[in-house]
Amino acid sequence: MKDTKLVKLTGTSADKNVLEEAGRLIRQGELVIFPTETVYGIGANGLDAAACRAIYTAKGRPSDNPLILTVPDKAGVEAVVSYLPPLAETLIEKFWPGPLTLVLPRKDTVPDAATGGLDTVALRCPDHAGCREFLKAAGVPVAGPSANLSGRPSPTTASEAFHDMEGRVAMILDGGSCTVGVESTIVEVLDNVVTVLRPGAVTEEMLAEVAPYVTTDTHLVTGKGVPKAPGMKYRHYAPEAPVRVFVGSADQVSKAVGEVRTAAENDGKRLGYLLSREVIEKSEVTGKDVYCWGTHGNKTELAKELYRGLLFFDEHPVDLIVAEGVETGGIGTAVMNRMKKAADGDVMTV
Ligand code: TXA
Ligand code: MG
Numbered sequence: 001m002k003d004t005k006l007v008k009l010t011g012t013s014a015d016k017n018v019l020e021e022a023g024r025l026i027r028q029g030e031l032v033i034f035p036t037e038t039v040y041g042i043g044a045n046g047l048d049a050a051a052c053r054a055i056y057t058a059k060g061r062p063s064d065n066p067l068i069l070t071v072p073d074k075a076g077v078e079a080v081v082s083y084l085p086p087l088a089e090t091l092i093e094k095f096w097p098g099p100l101t102l103v104l105p106r107k108d109t110v111p112d113a114a115t116g117g118l119d120t121v122a123l124r125c126p127d128h129a130g131c132r133e134f135l136k137a138a139g140v141p142v143a144g145p146s147a148n149l150s151g152r153p154s155p156t157t158a159s160e161a162f163h164d165m166e167g168r169v170a171m172i173l174d175g176g177s178c179t180v181g182v183e184s185t186i187v188e189v190l191d192n193v194v195t196v197l198r199p200g201a202v203t204e205e206m207l208a209e210v211a212p213y214v215t216t217d218t219h220l221v222t223g224k225g226v227p228k229a230p231g232m233k234y235r236h237y238a239p240e241a242p243v244r245v246f247v248g249s250a251d252q253v254s255k256a257v258g259e260v261r262t263a264a265e266n267d268g269k270r271l272g273y274l275l276s277r278e279v280i281e282k283s284e285v286t287g288k289d290v291y292c293w294g295t296h297g298n299k300t301e302l303a304k305e306l307y308r309g310l311l312f313f314d315e316h317p318v319d320l321i322v323a324e325g326v327e328t329g330g331i332g333t334a335v336m337n338r339m340k341k342a343a344d345g346d347v348m349t350v
Contacts, residue, residue: 001167006158008174009035009130018173019130023137025170026051031058033147033161034134035175036126038099038184038200039154039307040161041070041144042169043134046080049111052143056113058168061150065231066116067143068101068124068184072135080121080141082107088189090210097127099184099201103229114143116230124184130175146183153237153307153342156181160311181304182334186229196220197229199334201303220337239310241272241318243343247325247336248350250296254282256350260322261285272318274309276302279324289316293324299332306335310342 007018022032029051032043042058044051046069056063069080074092077084081104088102106121115121124144126132135142146154147161155161158174165172185200187207194211196204199220208214219227227233246256257279264271272289273280276296291309294301302325313321325339325347326332340347 002170004162004166004169005171006162006174007171008158009176011130015130015133019133019137022134022171022173023139026138026142027140029054030170031055031168032134033158033165033169033172034131034142034144035128035158035173035178036070036131036144037128037178038126038180038182039156039178040147040158041068041126041142042147042161042165043070043138043142043144045138046070046114046141046143047109047111048140049113052111052113055143055145058165059145059148059150061145064116066118066122067114067145068122069110069114069141070131070135070144071123071125071141072132073097073125076125076135076141077104077123080107080110081105081123085189085191087192087194087211091187091189091194091207092125094210095202095206096125097132098125099127099180100124101184101186101198103186103188103197110141120188122186128175130173134173151238153239153310154183155311156304156307160308177304179304181306181308182331182338185334188228195228197227198232199337201331201334203330203333205330237307237310237338237342238344239313239321239342241313241321243274243310243321243323243339243346245323245325245339245343245347246350247327247347250276250278250282252350253279253324256348257283257285257322257324260320264320269319270317272313272316272321274313274321274323276324289313289318296324297326299326299330299335302326303331303335306338
């Protein structure tokens with residue numbers, strides 16, 4: 001067990017000593033949890049194989065699932081990428097710093113322990129000032145997967161990261177609640193083609209504004225074959241209770257919730273509710289097993305609240321979580337990708 005130091009970032013010059021200490025810890029091969037705009041990451045020196053392996057141990061992560069390298073700016077790319085297609089440069093100009101991760105050919109300086117032995121490396125530059133200061137202080141690319149135990153929802157606050165990782169990391173930097181709430185969009189970039197491997201806040205529509213061709217990994221569309229992002233094959237984001245998701249108008253979802261409730265009452269089962277305000281009102285669910293994620297149909301609010309809502313039900317154990325989803329399109333595609341996994345496919349349009 002390590003002694004885990006939890007430190008608040010203030011966004012002022014008072015952070016200087018803390019950030020220097022965090023950078024030093026990274027260079028010494030220790031693990032530091034850091035905030036980003038999407039979810040919290042667990043950082044290690046991405047050029048140090050032993051430090052990268054320590055991430056897998058801390059998370060209980062399968063070793064074939066490669067890590068993302070996090071950099072403070074575009075200059076950070078050159079040390080680790082062997083070829084930068086012009087289209088990748090265009091994407092970097094347009095979307096960095098921001099929730100877009102690029103998969104590019106790697107240099108030999110990147111250890112197999114970071115890439116799971118792949119000949120590519122995933123790179124991301126977060127839109128979070130404290131995070132980028134930390135990355136600059138580290139002075140090396142920081143391997144940074146989400147800071148949850150493998151299989152659990154990603155943390156969007158420092159206290160959630162502390163819950164999973166206390167005793168497993170040297171330091172946690174508390175940079176407040178994540179503003180986006182779901183992990184970055186991952187794309188593979190070839191000369192003219194951008195392929196989305198994991199949907200996120202940078203949507204296909206946004207990518208199509210600058211890329212001649214935008215496609216989606218067929219695994220995401222059909223659920224068949226092997227996903228190009230190895231992590232997408234795991235049943236991620238899962239809370240302890242099973243989840244059932246309904247998508248539709250507030251009236252239709254309320255009706256479906258009412259039916260599940262009647263059935264659960266007959267079977268003596270305890271339900272948890274992860275719903276919008278409108279559906280909570282219409283279906284008249286009350287009590288401590290209700291988590292309100294925001295306004296019906298508001299995709300941005302659900303993105304921000306989804307993981308916190310799923311984690312809420314670990315503190316309030318129930319037999320089944322009845323959740324309300326949103327239409328796909330925009331960030332709704334990322335939200336529903338994660339919800340489908342949390343629900344193991346139990347998603348119904350009503
Ligand atoms: O928003 C995010 O991306 C967060 C924050 C902390 O930066 N990070 C994150 O990392 O979500 P992680 O490790 O939980 O997810 C990384 C995903 C995995 O699905 C992994 O399989 C995929 O990226 N990946 C990493 N390197 C890859 C590569 N070379 N080719 C294809 N997929 C890759
Ligand atoms: Mg993850």
